[in-house]
Amino acid sequence: MNEFALIDTFFKSFTHDRDDVVFGIGDDAACLQIATGKQLLVSCDTLVAGVHFLDDWDAYDIACKAVAVNVSDMAAMGASPCWLTLALTLPDCNPPWLKRFSQGLADSLNHFNIALVGGDTTRGPLSITLTIHGQVPSNKAVRRSGANAGDKIYVSGELGAAAQAVAFLARIDLDHADKAILMAKLLHPTPRIDLNHCLQTFASAAIDISDGLSADLSHICAASNVGACLMLAGIPVHPLVKKYQGVNAIDFALSGGDDYELCFTVPPAQEEGFKAALAQARLTCYPIGIIESQPGLRVQEISGTVVSLNVRGYSHF
Amino acid sequence: MNEFALIDTFFKSFTHDRDDVVFGIGDDAACLQIATGKQLLVSCDTLVAGVHFLDDWDAYDIACKAVAVNVSDMAAMGASPCWLTLALTLPDCNPPWLKRFSQGLADSLNHFNIALVGGDTTRGPLSITLTIHGQVPSNKAVRRSGANAGDKIYVSGELGAAAQAVAFLARIDLDHADKAILMAKLLHPTPRIDLNHCLQTFASAAIDISDGLSADLSHICAASNVGACLMLAGIPVHPLVKKYQGVNAIDFALSGGDDYELCFTVPPAQEEGFKAALAQARLTCYPIGIIESQPGLRVQEISGTVVSLNVRGYSHF
Numbered sequence: 223m224n225e226f227a228l229i230d231t232f233f234k235s236f237t238h239d240r241d242d243v244v245f246g247i248g249d250d251a252a253c254l255q256i257a258t259g260k261q262l263l264v265s266c267d268t269l270v271a272g273v274h275f276l277d278d279w280d281a282y283d284i285a286c287k288a289v290a291v292n293v294s295d296m297a298a299m300g301a302s303p304c305w306l307t308l309a310l311t312l313p314d315c316n317p318p319w320l321k322r323f324s325q326g327l328a329d330s331l332n333h334f335n336i337a338l339v340g341g342d343t344t345r346g347p348l349s350i351t352l353t354i355h356g357q358v359p360s361n362k363a364v365r366r367s368g369a370n371a372g373d374k375i376y377v378s379g380e381l382g383a384a385a386q387a388v389a390f391l392a393r394i395d396l397d398h399a400d401k402a403i404l405m406a407k408l409l410h411p412t413p414r415i416d417l418n419h420c421l422q423t424f425a426s427a428a429i430d431i432s433d434g435l436s437a438d439l440s441h442i443c444a445a446s447n448v449g450a451c452l453m454l455a456g457i458p459v460h461p462l463v464k465k466y467q468g469v470n471a472i473d474f475a476l477s478g479g480d481d482y483e484l485c486f487t488v489p490p491a492q493e494e495g496f497k498a499a500l501a502q503a504r505l506t507c508y509p510i511g512i513i514e515s516q517p518g519l520r521v522q523e524i525s526g527t528v529v530s531l532n533v534r535g536y537s538h539f
Numbered sequence: 540m541n542e543f544a545l546i547d548t549f550f551k552s553f554t555h556d557r558d559d560v561v562f563g564i565g566d567d568a569a570c571l572q573i574a575t576g577k578q579l580l581v582s583c584d585t586l587v588a589g590v591h592f593l594d595d596w597d598a599y600d601i602a603c604k605a606v607a608v609n610v611s612d613m614a615a616m617g618a619s620p621c622w623l624t625l626a627l628t629l630p631d632c633n634p635p636w637l638k639r640f641s642q643g644l645a646d647s648l649n650h651f652n653i654a655l656v657g658g659d660t661t662r663g664p665l666s667i668t669l670t671i672h673g674q675v676p677s678n679k680a681v682r683r684s685g686a687n688a689g690d691k692i693y694v695s696g697e698l699g700a701a702a703q704a705v706a707f708l709a710r711i712d713l714d715h716a717d718k719a720i721l722m723a724k725l726l727h728p729t730p731r732i733d734l735n736h737c738l739q740t741f742a743s744a745a746i747d748i749s750d751g752l753s754a755d756l757s758h759i760c761a762a763s764n765v766g767a768c769l770m771l772a773g774i775p776v777h778p779l780v781k782k783y784q785g786v787n788a789i790d791f792a793l794s795g796g797d798d799y800e801l802c803f804t805v806p807p808a809q810e811e812g813f814k815a816a817l818a819q820a821r822l823t824c825y826p827i828g829i830i831e832s833q834p835g836l837r838v839q840e841i842s843g844t845v846v847s848l849n850v851r852g853y854s855h856f
C-alpha cells in the first residue's frame with residue numbers, strides 16, 4: 223500500500239459537520255473560513271513513541287490522547303477547536319494499527335466536532351504531530367500573561383491521577399478497577415472546553431496542566447511577572463492518588479503532568495460573576511491560592527507555615 | 540538545557556514584521572487575525588532524518604528546505620504564506636546544530652515574511668514538522684480539481700535538477716561547480732509564490748512538483764476526472780540533467796521529485812490574459828501539454844507517436 227492508498231483507506235473517509243471547511247484533504251492545502259468577529263488560534267503537539275506513549279498501547283488510545291492534548295491547548299485559551307492537521311510518521315504500513323488509530327482519531331474528532339483537514343504521511347520512527355486550529359471571539363483569548371497580584375488561582379479538577387497511572391504502568395498486582403480508572407485519566411483526559419465561556423468572560427490568565435501544576439502555574443507567573451502562594455489544603459487530589467500515595471499524594475498533584483485540567487486566575491472584581499456562571503453551567507472549580515506580587519511559588523502548608531516551592535515538571539532535555 | 544531554555548535560546552528571538560500576529564510563541568496557542576475577505580490555507584509537511592535529508596547535511600540547509608517545501612504548498616494554491624508552527628523532535632540538545640537550524644529557519648522566514656508563531660519541542664529521532672498557514676482572497680484558491688479537457692498544461696521552470704542532485708549525492712568525482720548548482724536546487728528550491736496572482740486569476744488547477752511531474756500531474760487528472768497528453772519536446776529539462784543523463788534526461792524531468800516548480804492548467808479562454816500577465820510580471824512558464832477527457836497520462840514523443848506514460852513517483856510505503 224503506498225501512502226496515497228493509505229490515506230484513502232484510513233483517513234479520507236472522515237466525515238465532519240462543519241460548513242467552515244471550504245475544502246479539506248485532497249489538495250496541497252486545506253481552505254478554511256474564519257467566522258466574522260473571530261480570531262484564529264493555532265497550536266501543535268507531538269507525541270513520540272517511547273516518550274509520550276508506549277509501543278504496546280492500543281493505537282485507538284494513542285489517537286484519542288493526541289487529540290485531547292491538542293484540544294486542551296484550545297481550552298487553555300478559552301477557544302473552540304475547529305480543524306486539525308495530522309503529520310503521521312510510521313515505521314511501516316501496519317493496517318491493523320492504522321485501523322485502530324484512525325478509529326480513535328475519528329471518534330475523538332467527532333466528539334469535539336473537529337474536522338480533519340489535511341496532513342502528511344511519512345516513513346520513519348513512529349511519531350504523531352497534530353496541529354489544531356480553533357476560533358475565539360476577537361480579543362477574548364485568555365493568555366498566560368494577564369494575572370495580577372490579588373487574583374485568585376483556580377484549578378478545574380482533581381490532580382495527580384495521570385502521574386499515578388504512569389507510576390503504576392508496569393504493576394499488575396493492583397486492583398483492576400483502580401488501575402482502569404487511573405489509565406483512563408492518562409489515556410483519555412477530558413480537555414476542559416466546557417469552561418470556555420467562563421474563562422473568556424472572567425479569567426485574567428490560564429494554562430493547561432500538562433507538565434504539572436507547579437511548573438504550569440510558574441509559566442503563568444513568569445509571563446505575568448508575578449508570584450503565587452498555593453494553599454495545600456485547597457488543592458484537589460484525586461482520591462486514588464491519596465489511596466496509593468498517602469502523605470506523598472500532594473507531590474503527585476503538584477508535580478504530576480498529563481492531567482490536562484486547567485489552572486487559571488480570576489480577578490477579585492470578577493469573582494462573584496465567575497462563581498455565578500460556574501453554578502449556572504453546573505461546573506465545579508477549586509480555589510487553590512492567590513497571585514502575589516513577589517516572584518516565585520510558595521505553599522501554605524496545613525499547619526499555616528508558608529514555604530517556597532521547588533518547581534518540578536517534565537522536561538525533555 | 541531544558542526545553543524551555545532551548546526554545547528561549549534558539550527560537551524566541553525570532554522577529555517578524557506582521558501586524559496580523561495578535562500573539563505568537565509563549566502561550567498555549569498563537570492568536571492570528573485573518574484579513575477581511577480572505578480565507579485561511581493550512582498545510583503541513585514532515586521531514587524525517589535519513590528519509591528527506593541526510594544526517595550530515597548542514598542544519599541551516601535542512602531548515603531552509605523544510606520552509607521551502609511548505610511555502611511551495613501555499614504557492615500551489617495561489618496563497619500567500621503568513622505563519623508557521625514548528626514541531627521539532629530532537630535526539631538530544633545539540634547547541635551547534637540548533638544554532639545552524641534556527642539561523643536557517645530565521646533567514647528563510649524573513650525572506651518570505653512568515654512569522655514563527657508556535658511549536659513543540661520533543662525528544663526522539665530527528666524529525667521536523669512544519670505547519671504553514673497562508674491567506675488567499677475568498678474563493679480564489681486554486682485547487683487540483685478544476686482542470687477541463689482543452690486546458691493547456693504548464694510548468695513554471697526547468698525540471699530534474701533535484702533528482703539529479705540526489706543521484707549524485709555520493710559522487711565526489713563530479714565537476715564541483717555543477718554539483719554545487721544541483722545541490723542548491725535540492726537544498727534551496729524556490730517556491731513559486733511569484734506566480735500567485737497569475738494562478739489566482741487564470742489557472743483552473745495547480746499542484747507543486749514534489750513527487751515528480753508525472754505523479755503530480757496525475758493527481759490533478761484524478762481530482763479533475765480528466766487525462767493529459769504531454770509533448771515531450773516541450774518539457775523543460777535542466778541543462779545539467781541533459782549534460783549528465785543524455786537520452787535519459789527526460790525520465791528525470793518526468794519522474795524526479797523535489798523540484799518544487801508548479802504544474803498548472805489554463806483554460807483556452809484565459810490563455811491570452813495569462814500570457815500577458817506573465818509577460819508583465821517578467822516570468823516564464825512552459826506549455827507542456829493538454830488536458831484531455833480520456834483518463835490517464837500520455838506523451839507525444841519527438842517523432843509524433845503518442846504512447847501511454849507509466850506514472851512513477853516517490854512513495855514512502
